Amino acid sequence: GQNIDQPTEMTATEGAIVQINCTYQTSGFNGLFWYQQHAGEAPTFLSYNVLDGLEEKGRFSSFLSRSKGYSYLLLKELQMKDSASYLCAAMDSNYQLIWGAGTKLIIKP
Amino acid sequence: GAVVSQHPSRVICKSGTSVKIECRSLDFQATTMFWYRQFPKQSLMLMATSNEGSKATYEQGVEKDKFLINHASLTLSTLTVTSAHPEDSSFYICSARDRTDTEAFFGQGTRLTVV
Numbered sequence: 001g002q003n004i005d006q007p008t009e010m011t012a013t014e015g016a017i018v019q020i021n022c023t024y025q026t027s028g029f030n031g032l033f034w035y036q037q038h039a040g041e042a043p044t045f046l047s048y049n050v051l052d053g054l055e056e057k058g059r060f061s062s063f064l065s066r067s068k069g070y071s072y073l074l075l076k077e078l079q080m081k082d083s084a085s086y087l088c089a090a091m092d093s094n095y096q097l098i099w100g101a102g103t104k105l106i107i108k109p
Numbered sequence: 110g111a112v113v114s115q116h117p118s119r120v121i122c123k124s125g126t127s128v129k130i131e132c133r134s135l136d137f138q139a140t141t142m143f144w145y146r147q148f149p150k151q152s153l154m155l156m157a158t159s160n161e162g163s164k165a166t167y168e169q170g171v172e173k174d175k176f177l178i179n180h181a182s183l184t185l186s187t188l189t190v191t192s193a194h195p196e197d198s199s200f201y202i203c204s205a206r207d208r209t210d211t212e213a214f215f216g217q218g219t220r221l222t223v224v
Contacts, residue, residue: 043153048212099153102152
């Protein structure tokens with residue numbers, strides 16, 4: 001079956017770095033997405049990886065290893081506004097997104 | 110990024126009535142639109158996928174006669190919740206994707222409360 005695993009909740013300190021991991025199992029693979037979702041709002045796109053390696057975009061970076069079925073989202077210089085849920089989603093061979101349950105990130109001063 | 114507009118953002122309706130939610134892609138042609146439902150503290154649950162001009166494909170367990178989806182143009186899809194009941198209260202979100210771009214853009218979501 002198809003499955004996405006990511007931690008339910010993480011806590012980090014303002015100004016620090018946090019890494020949110022995601023492992024996936026899908027029928028075929030057409031890329032891995034990360035979305036940010038604040039409470040009561042729709043998700044917003046953060047990153048898309050289809051090739052192995054690290055992609056950096058400002059304070060956020062995303063890594064993919066297709067052989068391991070693994071990705072992580074790295075957030076640097078954490079700010080209070082980064083408190084949100086982070087959703088990992090893998091696209092299968094039919095271009096359908098398989099969603100993880102999301103990781104709630106709590107930032108403490 | 111591209112913009113997807115979803116309307117209304119909040120709606121309260123009486124049990125037994127129908128509610129229509131609109132999802133529009135403002136600056137691109139959305140050949141595929143997705144409708145999701147999200148309960149508090151839970152992830153997105155895909156309800157159906159619609160391609161322009163075709164009937165929507167519903168996920169298992171989603172009643173197609175209750176959740177009517179229309180995708181008549183490349184910029185508009187609608188979800189109608191018919192004969193709404195309190196258990197239909199949820200956050201409904203649409204997302205849209207064009208033919209060549211695999212990234213999906215989300216609407217703002219609609220908070221539906223059935224009383």
